[in-house]
Structures are given as C-alpha cells and as structure tokens.
Amino acid sequence: MSGFVPVNRALDLSQLDCGNASLDRWLRTRALQTETMRTVRTFVWDADGVVVAYYAVAAHSLPRHSLPPKLAHGAPSVIPAYLLAKLALSRRLQGRGLGALVLGEALNRCLHAGIHAGARLVVVDAIDHDAVRFYGSQGFTRTLIPGRMARKLSDVAEAYLASGG
Secondary structure (H helix, E strand, O other): OEEEEEEEOOOOOOOOOOOOOHHHHHHOOOOOHHHHHHHOOOOOOEOOOEEEEEEEEEEEEEEEHHOHHHHOOOOOOOEEEEEEEEEEEEEHHHHHHHHHHHHHHHHHHHHHHHOOOOOOEEEEEOHHHHHHOOOOOOOOOOOOOOOEEEEEEHHHHHHHOOOOO
C-alpha cells in the first residue's frame, strides 16, 4: 500500500469501481476540478499505482436548528464543520473492514485541519441505507435533515487518543 495522496493528474482515476456509478464518475470528472478550485480536497488511496479508494473533504457550516439536541447543545446558531463530501472503496476490497480505515484516515485529516481552522462537527450526507448503517456504526448521529449525519470532532479526537493515536 502506498497510502493516501492528494488527487493529481499523474494518477489513473479511471479504474475505481466502488459499486456506485455516481461516486466513480465524480472521481473521474470532478475531483481534479474541485482540487484546482480548492473547494474540495480529495485524497486517494494509491495502491501501487492503482486508485482503490478516495475521500473528499470541504469546509462547511450548518444551522444549529438542523441538529438533534445531543449535537446542538451549546453550539452557536451557525456551526462550523467539515463535510466529508465523498467516500468510496473499490468493490474488490469491500467487506474487509477497509471502509472504516478510509473513514479513519478522513477523520484524522479533519482532526489535523482542526488545529488550524476550528470546527465542531464532521458531517456526511449518506447516499443510501447501507451508508447510513455504516456511518452509524462509526459513531455518526442522524440529524434532522434526511440522510445527513454528524459526529462531534471532540468525539473523534477522544477516539483517536483512546486508540493510541
């Protein structure tokens, strides 16, 4: 495994098949454009020249009234967050616990970004019921917006420290 690297033109983005055509297409057609515009940062898992996973992160904010009390308590009316805009893993690697590894890498990147630009939450828009189940198993809570889930960055930091990170 070569690890996660920022998306760039030297990578072959055409080979990823995660089982969701819209996620595969976004990587091929939008990731480099959003990287150039600096609106979304995309990181790919380059496994010896083959992209087998990716995630994309952006700065975000959301209104407190869109959150359940557990997440909204004590927060300002507009809450700074990181949006985990995309997350995909090759079909051939699914079912091995590697989705959690990709998510962990993304959350770790959000933690490090939080050193320089504060945020209270990490937010995801789960694309289907399987994604809702996956993110729920990783500590994300449903918000009042259908499909949207969030996790406190302080909880991410606590879990990171508990794991010896």
